[in-house]
Amino acid sequence: MSYTAEINRSNPSCFLFLIDQSGSMSDQFGAGESTKTKAEGVADAINRLLQNLVIKCAKSEGVRDYYHVGVIGYGNRVGSAFGGQLSSRDLVPISEIASNPCRIEPRSKKVDDGAGGIVEQSVKFPIWFEPVASGGTPMCQTFSQAKTVLDGWLNQHAKCFPPIVINITDGESTDGDPSSASMAVRELKGDDGNVLLFNLHVSSHRATPITFADSEELLPDQFAKLLFGMSSRLPDYMRQIARQEGFTVSDNTRGFAFNADLLSVIQFLDIGTRPSNLR
Amino acid sequence: MYLFADVFWAPKTGNSDEEYEDAFFPKQKFEGRRDTFNFAIADGATESSFSALWARLLVKAVGAGRLSPNCIEPALTKLKSCWDHSVSKKTLPWFAEEKARFGAFSTLLGLFLRESEEEGRQWEAFAIGDSCLFQVRGDQLLLRFPLCNAEEFTNRPTLLSSREQVGDGRESIKRHYGEWNYEDHFFMMTDALAHWFLTRYELGEKPWVLLQSLGSRDFSADFRSWVNELRQNNSLKNDDVTLWRINISQDP
Numbered sequence: 001m002s003y004t005a006e007i008n009r010s011n012p013s014c015f016l017f018l019i020d021q022s023g024s025m026s027d028q029f030g031a032g033e034s035t036k037t038k039a040e041g042v043a044d045a046i047n048r049l050l051q052n053l054v055i056k057c058a059k060s061e062g063v064r065d066y067y068h069v070g071v072i073g074y075g076n077r078v079g080s081a082f083g084g085q086l087s088s089r090d091l092v093p094i095s096e097i098a099s100n101p102c103r104i105e106p107r108s109k110k111v112d113d114g115a116g117g118i119v120e121q122s123v124k125f126p127i128w129f130e131p132v133a134s135g136g137t138p139m140c141q142t143f144s145q146a147k148t149v150l151d152g153w154l155n156q157h158a159k160c161f162p163p164i165v166i167n168i169t170d171g172e173s174t175d176g177d178p179s180s181a182s183m184a185v186r187e188l189k190g191d192d193g194n195v196l197l198f199n200l201h202v203s204s205h206r207a208t209p210i211t212f213a214d215s216e217e218l219l220p221d222q223f224a225k226l227l228f229g230m231s232s233r234l235p236d237y238m239r240q241i242a243r244q245e246g247f248t249v250s251d252n253t254r255g256f257a258f259n260a261d262l263l264s265v266i267q268f269l270d271i272g273t274r275p276s277n278l279r
Numbered sequence: 280m281y282l283f284a285d286v287f288w289a290p291k292t293g294n295s296d297e298e299y300e301d302a303f304f305p306k307q308k309f310e311g312r313r314d315t316f317n318f319a320i321a322d323g324a325t326e327s328s329f330s331a332l333w334a335r336l337l338v339k340a341v342g343a344g345r346l347s348p349n350c351i352e353p354a355l356t357k358l359k360s361c362w363d364h365s366v367s368k369k370t371l372p373w374f375a376e377e378k379a380r381f382g383a384f385s386t387l388l389g390l391f392l393r394e395s396e397e398e399g400r401q402w403e404a405f406a407i408g409d410s411c412l413f414q415v416r417g418d419q420l421l422l423r424f425p426l427c428n429a430e431e432f433t434n435r436p437t438l439l440s441s442r443e444q445v446g447d448g449r450e451s452i453k454r455h456y457g458e459w460n461y462e463d464h465f466f467m468m469t470d471a472l473a474h475w476f477l478t479r480y481e482l483g484e485k486p487w488v489l490l491q492s493l494g495s496r497d498f499s500a501d502f503r504s505w506v507n508e509l510r511q512n513n514s515l516k517n518d519d520v521t522l523w524r525i526n527i528s529q530d531p
Contacts, residue, residue: 006517008293051377058378060328061298098374111380123380124373244435 002193003235005161007066013161014068014091014153015053018142019046019129020169020202021075026133027170027204029259039131041202041259042168046071046129049166052263054098054126063095070149071128074142076135082128090149101126139173143181147188154190162193167230168200171223182230193235198255199227209260212242214253224258231256280394280461282316283526284309285494287502292510292517300325301469301521302334302385304342310531316392317342320410320521322469324384324438328375329366333383333441336362341389348391348405348454355439355449362441382442386410388467392459392527402465403456407448408436410521411473414457415464415487420480425453429477432470465525466490471518475509490524 007013025039036044050069057066070091073081080088085100107125110118150163165185188195207220212234216225231254234242242249285308290299300323309316319341323330336358340346346354366379386408393401404412406425409432414422426432440447459465466487468476479486493502502522509515 008517010293054374055378055381056326058328058374059298060332060375063374098372101373104373121380124376126373 003162003237005159005192007161009065011160012066012068012093012157014070014150014157014163016070016072016091016146016149016163016165017046017049018072018074018146018165018167018169019081020137020139020167021073021081021132021134022137022170022172022174023075023134024137024170024172025075025131025202029202029204037131037133038170038202038204039133043127043129043131045168045200045202047125047127048263050097050128051126054094057094058098063098065093065095067094068092068153069094069097072142072145072149073132074138075132078138078141078145091153097128101128102130103127136174137169137172138175139167139169139178140175140181142167143178143185147181147185150185150188150195154188154195158190159192160190162190163188163195165195165197166200167197167227168202169227170202170204171199171227173226177226179226179230186232194232196232196235196255197230199231199257200260201227201256201258203259205259207258210256210258211260212247212249212253213256213258214248214250219258228254228256280314280316280392280400281312281528281531282309282392283528284318285524287493287520287522287524289503289506289520291519292507294519299519300331300334301519302331302338303521303523304338312531313392314394317344317347318390318392318465318467318523318525320386320388320467320469320523322386322408322410322519322521325518327381327384328378329362329441330383330385332365333362333439334385334387337385337387337439341387347389348403351405351449351452355447356443359441359443382440382444382447384438384440384448386436386469387439388412390465390467390523390525392465392525400459400461401456402459403454405452405454407452408438409433409470409473411468411470411476412455413466413468413476413487414459415466416460416462418485418488420485420487421463422455422457423477424455426473426477429474429481432474436470459527461527461529463527464491465523465527467521467523467525469519469521471516472506472520472522475515478514490522493522493524 029036029038029041057063068091071081105125108120109123111121186197205220216228219225234253239249302321304319319338321334321337323334388406388410391403412424437451476486
């Protein structure tokens with residue numbers, strides 16, 4: 001059965017993020033009162049995803065390398081988007097990512113006070129990526145590079161839980177239709193199943209955010225429909241967990257979100273017992 | 280009552296002994312005559328941090344009688360404060376600080392054995408999560424608590440949280456009680472072994488016979504080798520494993 005491999009330090013899995021840094025990302029993001037640009041939306045999404053992934057792997061003694069993570073930026077150029085100590089590296093153990101954010105911002109967060117109320121708490125928010133918006137959107141070239149990186153990973157980690165690719169973009173590819181290049185990524189496989197490709201569409205369109213769409217009918221534009229078509233169907237076990245978490249899912253549900261977040265995709269991955277009351 | 284109690288434990292394959300996140304009370308095997316005795320096991324959740332510390336605090340409190348079916352609320356509040364004090368005095372990197380904010384999580388199973396002229400031979404247990412208690416008399420399995428079937432195990436049990444928060448798990452604590460006889464056997468085990476136990480039982484086997492032979496001359500492999508063999512043939516989930524085997528008799 002696929003997608004059952006245990007994720008541990010001797011058999012780690014891998015995440016590869018593809019982040020759109022093209023000129024069109026300087027347009028306004030999303031619905032209503034948002035004052036963010038799409039590039040700011042992307043930077044926020046990737047920083048939140050990385051933060052969650054690091055925290056998921058954190059133990060009292062440090063961060064365990066359950067995952068290796070890569071980030072390919074595409075805009076003026078296509079390549080590793082890591083800076084500083086991690087500059088130009090393709091896949092990096094998660095513990096090194098934890099130790100090398102560019103900076104850590106204080107932010108406030110509303111939390112349950114344990115007595116039925118809400119209090120504001122100061123939290124630390126690490127920043128690895130700043131918003132960037134310049135150049136074209138060479139999505140075909142990006143998928144081709146992702147394929148090369150993942151080919152190398154799978155050659156060395158054939159038994160791993162299959163790599164997950166998360167593409168965060170407004171979908172406006174400038175080097176052709178990325179459908180076949182993305183299919184080549186989804187067709188990569190190890191002993192435990194095919195690479196999973198999820199797309200997070202960051203759009204200027206003022207439509208309702210969607211997480212885990214199961215049909216393109218309700219999607220607001222051709223870019224959303226294109227990205228939906230390029231996204232992997234959720235494997236059985238992810239569908240089951242998505243249901244438990246309150247999402248409406250069907251056999252056709254894909255790893256696609258529209259102006260929403262994909263943090264759930266990370267939470268769905270097991271590295272051992274996860275309490276049902278841990279949120 | 281005269282108790283012969285043996286404890287067996289093993290970390291997850293790939294982890295060191297220092298990374299073992301279950302906990303048990305007492306700290307080692309026990310033999311002796313007592314009117315009352317408390318046993319406990321706890322299984323700290325892999326996806327939380329400082330959970331081994333939380334699990335150890337819980338079993339110690341049960342062992343000392345500070346945390347029992349009749350005294351849960353005040354005891355848990357004190358234990359949470361103790362956990363918070365231990366964690367917050369450390370200087371932590373950003374990720375450890377964020378993770379600690381969510382709290383640690385653990386199962387807990389406590390067994391309280393009593394014998395008195397007035398009340399006879401009684402046991403009481405309380406549990407949260409999927410660590411299980413089994414009582415065997417002769418060749419009959421009398422008790423399965425709190426889970427009764429292998430299919431009830433999931434990767435997302437409700438556990439006790441070390442943080443004061445809505446849904447900290449205390450509302451899911453289950454209680455049970457009954458009587459014991461001389462020559463009864465109690466087994467307390469964390470989820471991976473409990474799942475194996477119930478699976479074998481559902482196949483019509485008597486898995487307690489094998490557990491009873493652990494450490495005896497009839498059982499050649501040591502506990503860890505046996506556990507590793509089960510893991511290798513996929514009969515046992517790769518997880519920390521803890522087992523208390525408690526035999527009660529009238530005399531040594």
